[in-house]
Amino acid sequence: MRCLPILLLSAAALTATGPARADVSLQVIGADSALQEDLTAASRLMAIEDAATLPAQDVIASARSDYSRLLAALYERGYFGPEISIRLDRREASDISPFRAPAPIQDVVITVTPGSPFRLGRAEIGPLAPGTELPEGFAPGATAGTRVLRQAAEAGITAWRAEGHATAAIASQQITARHAQAELDAQITLDPGPVALFGQLIPQGNERMRPEAIARIAGLPTGARFDPETLDRVAGRLRDTGAFTSVALMEGNLAPDNSLPIEADLVEAPLRRLGFGAELSSTEGVTLSTYWLHRNLFGGAERLRLDGEFSGLGGENGGFDALASAVYSIPAVLTPDTRLSFGVSVEHLDEVTFTLDRIDLEAGLEHRFSDTLSGSVFAELSYGQITDAFSARDVTMLSLPVGLTWDSRDNVFDARSGWYVDATLTPFAMAEGSGGARFTADARAYWAFGQTSGTRLAARLQLGTLDGGAINTLPPDWLFFSGGADTVRGQGYQSLGAMQGGVLTGGRSFFGSSLELRQDLFGNFGAVLFADTGYVSSGPYWDAGGSWHSGAGIGVRYDTPVGPIRLDLATPVSGDGVGEDLYFYIGIGQAF
Incomplete structure (x- = not known):
């Protein structure tokens, strides 16, 4: 032996x-x-x-x-x-x-x-924290190996750390190989150490960020029992600001009072960022967008973002649309996971059935409940000048959008697994006395198949309904249309609406579904088969008096560091233009 x-x-x-x-x-x-x-x-x-x-x-x-x-x-x-x-x-x-x-x-x-593989004779580890889950292979008779021994030790230490024992470690180990029997005996003794309490957060590497702002954003609960998940969330809060390119938290030395200081090794991101985007559709024309971002205005990760977008350039439906907006946000307001935002936007819409010029002011809170769930509540005041088939009028509206977003996608730009659900309920009141509520929801799911996840199925469901408000006073862009790149490819942009008050306009309800089969081909290239369907009705809650249309097509994808370049060709399957029309769409990122 x-x-x-x-x-x-x-x-x-x-x-x-x-x-x-x-x-x-x-x-x-x-x-x-x-x-x-x-x-x-x-x-x-x-x-x-x-x-x-x-x-x-x-x-x-x-x-x-x-x-x-x-x-x-x-x-x-x-x-x-x-x-x-x-x-x-x-x-x-x-x-x-x-x-x-x-x-x-x-x-x-x-x-x-190699000789014969050894098996475990004795497999002992302790003491163990309650609920410790050891690897299945750490048992008498199982195949031995340093990998499973290491996994068992890591599982034991991880479980003690989850109970607040930050300094848990291996106290001793006795590994005996019995070559005649091809068996390995393993005895591992753990030392949990004392229960640790979070000490002070000590930032390092920050140049422009104020230390007190870093501590406020991180939200390290000084004096609370040590918890690895809390430490992960602290690091996540600092990363979410966008003010840092690197965030690394390191545990210091345990003090005599069992407090554990946490060192934050930070690398600040460049202060400013400039971005551009472009999309092309055979019916909607060219869309050009740009933004300018300042990540840290006053040393507390305050963010200012300016956006501009021009769309409908060279399109077949309506004239050009324009949007300019500015958003100023402050992290860690009220709680470390809550952001306060103020925004202003100016918009011009020139559509087939209406024109609209509007200014919008908003203020609100965004809160992150977990890594996957976030919510928001805003107050918005808007003033618009509208011309449509009903009248030329001014509209002043106060609204209170409340939203929830659940996002478990593995990649925002090209998801291969996970779910995304975004729902918003917006009560509103208009200066002329009417009011009501508008609800929208967007749900997406992704499944991958094969060892390399080269085949994926993506599904999308869109819902919208509007209850209340007189049809001849509502902002026309609050009503629902179907058709175009974001709803039903293969149908003209906003080609499906509803008759309301004897006028063709948007509907009060919308239902949309999309299904895509995505396949990796060779190199950076991939292909897509897709089918989209849309439904619009004149009444709220998806009444039976509406109309359907659908489209289908094929697409090509080329992966880039900023997301796949998308080219889709689509044709109507039901509704107008069946067997006659062909549309193309070019953009960056998957369709959904």
Whole structure:
């Protein structure tokens, strides 16, 4: 019986493998392909394309390091009695002095005889915190290996840290290999340490950000029991400001009173950012957008964003539309997860059925409940001048939009899994005396298939309804239309509305659905098949008196660092233009 000390919390570093040449070979006797791949990845020699092109000293150094690297990879998989031979020009590398290196080495042969994989005899770890979940493989009779031992130790430490024991660590370990039985006995003793309390947050690396503002935004609960999830949320709050390109929290030394200071290593982002966007549609024309952003106006991550957009340029429906807006926001107001925002926007809309010029003032709060759930409440006052089939009129409106957003997507620009749901209820009152409420919802889901997630299914459901307000006084853009890039591709922009008061205008209810099959092709290219459907009715709550239309088509995607470039071709399936019309849409990012 031999005692075999193993460092549980270290792993063999992996080196990316390149294509092996004939002069560097690896032979693994009696092992599966998975072990062969692990050993190839662990070997530095296997990354050498041609040993003859390197100085002999470099090859010898790589060979000497490969003994330990290959041994660590074998221990990971439970092979504790292996034989490793590395021969350089038929000489064992361990016998060659690096100070008396031969001429350039022409032949490198690595031979590994793993032997039989060991199994766990005794598998003991403790003391354990309540609710500790050890890996399934840490049990008598299971395949042994440093990987599962390390996982068991990490699980035990993680569980103690979740109970407030920030300094939990391995107190001792006894690992015994019984080669005759091919068994490994593991006894791991943990030291939970005392329950720690959060101490002060100590920012480092900040230049423009004020320390007191950093502490307010981080919201570290000084004096509360240590909790890793709370620490993750503190880091998330600092990242969410956009004022930092890097946020790293490090635990300091435990003080005699069990308080644990937290050091925040921060790298500030550039103060300003400028961005541009463009989209092209055969019916809606060109849309050009730009924004300018200042991330840290007064040293507290206060943000000012200016946006401008021109759309409908060269479009077939209506004239051009324009929007200019400014939003000023302050983080950590009332709570560390609450942001206060003020905004002003000026808008011009020139549509087929109406023209509108409007100025809008808003103020409100946005709150993040968790990593996936956020909410907002705003007060908005708007004044608009409207010309449509009903009249030329001025409209003053006070509204109170309340919204919730749940977002678990893995990627905002090109999701492969997760859900997104955004719902807003907007009570409103108009100066002429009428009022009511408007509700909108946008739900999306994404599923991936295959080992590389190369095939994805994306689905979208849109809902909208408007109850209250006289039809001849409501802002026409508060009513619902269907058709175009954001609703039903293959149908003209806002081509489906409803008859209200004898006038063709938008409806009080809208239902839209979209389904896409996305497939990666080669390189950065991908393809999409899609089908969209829309429904608009004149009454609220999706009454039965409305109209349907639909469209379908194909698309091409090309991945870029800022999201996929999108080209979609679509044609009507039902409604107007079946068998006649063809529309194209170009933009950045997926359609939804």
